[in-house]
Amino acid sequence: MLPALLAVASSFPDAVPADAFLPALLELSVSGVVCYAPLTDATGQIVDFAFAYLNPAAQRVLGLPAQPATTYREVFPEPPPFAAFAFHCEAYSSAEPRHFELNYQGPDHDTYCRVNGRRLGQHLLVSFSFSQEQDRNAVEQALRQSQAHARAARAQAEAQRAELTTIFEQAPAAIAIFEGPDHVIKLANRDHLALWGKTAADVLDKPLFEALPEFRRIGYEELLMGVMQTGEPYVAKQMSANLTRDGQRAPVYFDFVYQPWRNMHGVVTGVIVVATEITQQVVARQQAVALQAEALAVAERRAQERETFYQVFEQTPASIVLLRGPEHRVEYHNEAYQQLFPGRRMRGRTIAEIQPDAAQQGFLALLDRVYQTGETFVGRELPLAINQPDGQRRETYFNFTYQPYRENGQVTGISVFAYDVTEQVLTRQAREAQQHKFYTLFEQAPTGICILAGPELVFEFVNPSYQLLLPERELLGRPVFEALPEIEHTAVAAMLRGVYATGHTHEEQAMLVPLARPADGALEDRYFTFIYQARRDDLGRIDGILAFVFEVTAQQQAIAAVRESEARFRIMADAAPNQVWAVNPDSSIRYANQAFLDFVGVENLEQYAATGWSAYLPAEELHLAQRTLADAIRTRSMYALEHRMRRHDGEYRWLLAQGAPSFYPNGELYGYVGSAIDITALKQANEQLTRTNRDLDNFVYAASHDLKQPVNNLALLLQELRRGVTFADPAEEQLLMPMVQEALQQLSNTIDELAALGQAQQMSHAPAEQVSLAELTAEVVGTLEPQVQAARARITTDFAARPALSFARANLRTILLNLLGNALKYADPARPARIHVSVQMVQGRCVLTVEDNGLGFDAQKYGAELFQLFRRLHTHAPGSGVGLYLVKRIVEASGGSVEVESQPGEGATFRIRLGTT
Structure with missing residues (x-):
């Protein structure tokens, strides 16, 4: 186990077995021998020694096994200045042996001890022995004094611990201490027990997740283990857990800090928890994070007693500062408070010195009042303007508490506990501004x-x-x-x-x-x-x-009235002999009377609606009928159409369908109501009449062509007679010959106009082409130039609405020639003629208008006769009465119509509504 010692033993003579010598020496030695392995921190500094080996003598004296699983400082705790531990560190760091003397007190010893140590490779070898013969008075006296100091220090530490526990109990925050890897609850103040809904007996000295199984498997095990392993604090916001309180299980919300708890050697042995329950704030939907504690308890001014508490403050996200005296001098502040005033020195200075503008903003007055009255002040969302190092002035909002603390019953200072709620305030202000905007819109x-x-x-x-x-x-x-x-x-x-x-x-x-x-x-x-x-x-x-x-009361009443009216309408419509129908704005059938249903051979409206028009109209006419109705609905105009429809016996009959829009009182379209009559007989009569007229036109054209030559012959014969025949009475000649000449001329003109009429009928189906109205009008005016000069006429035009028309050019020329010719022929001789030709678009159709200031006539009386063949209203000017008849035939043949307005002496206005443009 100790290769370095075995290496020393190997230098003995061969007669002594090296591998047996050292174990025997260590076993027989009356001195205690210990081999240590150093323990270092992250910087490489020695913080303790682990026991690698104890010989039997050391085992007996220290009461330890040969390889105990403990450390030197756990076995030999000592008060400052830690002389014995310092000796061991010095011996390990030195290349030379070191000696030390001390009085050792153990289970079986209270005696003087000599200690020798030196480094051996990566270990420290220490030998110690006891002696009763040394003069130990001075040493013992010093040691006993040291021991007395140690006992006093331990007593003081216990007192401080008891006082710290009292402070924890009074703190306005939930505080607990968990110890070891099982997180045994060693301390929990009243607020923390209330947060859990437990008593001290329920939880103290029990592993956290055994005492509070509600916290299992929701992430807290990992958080605590992370703090224990990394030594880094963990700050959590709005965490939750389902806890049982008063017999009811409910979610509890809280903010907390996990702060690593270190022993005197800096080793993490547990976790300090500072928590604030925020369940009420969350449930009450407060927009800002509420103050996690309303006030900090007053602590006695003892730095050693509050050091641990200050460590907790350092990790707290709130800004904390302790002020002392009536001038509010900073005794302590945490890092969060320092960050509010970057670059400013805090400790020992007054608030007025740190924040010169605090008086102007009213905070010094608040501090003075709290100090003088001893009453806590709670501020919510108050703004504080802080000058930044770059010269900018930043406004920050806080929720804070000014809590007085006392010594011997007298206020000696103020603790400040503040939360930055700027983001919440700005967010709420923006939301309120948006809400105000919405309310403004709602108001309008x-x-x-x-x-x-x-x-x-x-x-x-x-x-x-x-x-x-x-x-x-x-x-x-x-x-x-x-x-x-x-x-x-x-x-x-x-x-x-x-x-x-x-x-x-x-x-x-x-x-x-x-x-x-x-x-x-x-x-x-x-x-x-x-x-x-x-x-x-x-x-x-x-x-x-x-x-x-x-x-919508008025609309509903109107609908009810319409329904009542519709019911009466249906009664009347069902009694009518002709077909009556009504359609919705989407052109779907709304109603058909009994005559309609009988015509198509169905029993009810549903049967007809199943197919609609498509089953009864010829396929080639269906699209035109649908488009005509859709156009009328779109433009809200009258609907009129001649179309064929299959009767119940299979015969297709011609119907004239007409309808008009119907509206609700509010102007909304109700639908179209119309009727249809059978015009098959009329259609057949018109077709016969058309054939007869065509035959008549052909006859007129042929007759006029055949009569032209005899009239020409009579005119030549008359000329010969005037040259070769002499009348007996010259006066008779002067009377008769002009009369015959004029009669022949009128007959010739009549025959020419009849020929033109026939020709126009032949050309009624001529192909349309784009005709420039300005050019054609100029051409016609040029033809009529003598008449224009005679009537002192001025002719103006306005073709901006439609400069060109799609029409048979010859037919359009005939229309203009006759209308302008009549305007010049019947001009009022008392004033120059004024004629205006224009074009307008009316309901998608082109209207050609010719206005004059001529003699005029009574249109109410003679309007119907004006367009008859050979009809003339003025006899003072030559004419045959064919021109306007010809205009009407040309216009109607193209699907158009002619209207006239006139009063005697006020001129006339002709409007030609062209069917094809």
Whole structure:
């Protein structure tokens, strides 16, 4: 075991066995021999010695085995200045032997002892012996004095320990000490026992997880072991555990610090726990971390007695400072407090010196009051402006306690315990600002909005729109069922309680809620659409309900009136002989009368709705019918369409369907209501008439072509007669010949216009092309230039709305030529003619307008005759009455229409609504 000693023995003569010599020597020696192995800390400094070997003599004297599992300082504790231990360290560090003398007191000895030691390799070899013959008076006297000092020191230490325990008991924090790897509870003050819900007898001198099995397997074993192994403190925030208190198991929340507990040699032997229960703060939804202790107990001014407590303070996240005297001089401060004032010297200085502006901010006055009255002051979220080293001024918010402490019944100082809650304050201020912004928006909202707080659903917020729903009722600050007692036992109350209990949003549409009238208290039926949504706090717990309420009583009354009206309408519609129908805004069928159902051969509306139009309209007409109805609904315009529909016997009949939009009183579209009549006979008659007109047009065109040549021949014959025939009476010649000439000219003009009419009919189906209105109008005006000059006319145009039209050019030219020609022909000779040609877009269709300031006519009286063939209203100007008839035929052939407005002496306005543009 000691190779170095065996090496020494090997230098003996061969006659002496080396491996037997040393064990025999050690066994026979009357002196005690001990071999030690040094124990060092992280810096390499010796802190103790382990026993590697004791010879029999040493075993007898010390009462230890040959290789005990203990250390020198555990076997030989001594008071300062630790002379014996210092000797062992010196002997190990020296290359020479060292000697030491002491008085040894043991179970069987109280005698003088000589000790010799020297280093042997990595071990220390020590030999000691006892002597009764030495003059020990001086030494013994010194040793006994030392022992007396040691006993006094131990007594003082015990007193300090007892006093420290008293301080722990009075401290405003839960404090406990766990010892050893099993974390045996050696100390737990009253607050810590209360936190656990245990008595001292329940837990003291028991392993933590045996006394409190609730803490097992939720992470605390690892935290404690980490502090024991690393020697590093652990600070925890808002930890929880399910603890049994007063027979009930409930979660308990707390902040705590695990501080390593070291023995006098610096070895971690346990853990100090300083904890603060914060269950009430968490449950009460406080936004900031509450003070973990309301006040620090007053401690006596004894540095040695409070050193351990100060170590705990150093690891506490709170800022702690102890002030002494009326000038508030810093006696102690922890690192957290120092960090508030970086670079400033603290200890021994007054608060006024450390914080020159503390007086201006009011803190010195508070300290003075606490010192003078002895009353504790608790401040919450008070701002403190602190000048930083870089010259910046930072405002910090604190929750703090000024707690006076006393000596001999007199206040001698103040303990300050403060928490930095700046982040919580700024967060709350930002949240309050955001909340104010929301409340401002809610105040301006046209929707009724209120907030019901707490399980009693108290009106916390009511915007003006909500108050208008319940005039003359006081709402704010009152529970909802106190302010509205008539709803307490209704479905509304169940909905509110359900939302608060489950957090599920609830929505209702047009719900009947009887409410009392303020005037007489009688219940009246009112309808509301509303949304109830749960409000949650920062921890996600429901703490209220946000309600959005719309009153729809008027709409419901209107709907009821519409339904009543609709019922009467259906009765009348079912009695009508023609088809009557109604559709929804999405074009789905709402109603069809009995005549409609009989026409298609179904028994009820559901059978028809199963297929709709698609089963009864020809496939090639279905899309046009659907698009026409959709366009009418989109533009809220009249609906009109001629289409075929299959009758119950399979025959397709022509129907004229017309409908108009119907609206609720609030302007919302109710749908379209219309009717359809069978126009098959009319359609067939029109087709026959169209064929007849076509035949007539062909005949007129052929007849005009055939008559043209005979009229030309008569004109030539008349010329020959005038050259070769002499009348007996010259006066008769002057009278008859012009009359015949004029008659032939009128006949020729009539034949030309009939030919043009026939030609126009032939060209009614000419292909459309893009025609520039400005160019075409200029061309027509050029053709009519003589008439323009004669009427002193000024012709203006405005084609900005549609510069070009898609139309048959020749037909459009004929329209303009006739309208402008008539405007010039019937101009008022008393004033220059003014003609304006323009284009507008009306409901998606192009309207060509020609306005003049001519003679005009009574349109109310003659408007229907104006477009008849050969009809003329003014006879003072030449004409055949064919031009306007021709215009009307061209326009109607393209799907358009012609309108005229006029008064005698005020000119005329012609509007051509073109079907194709």
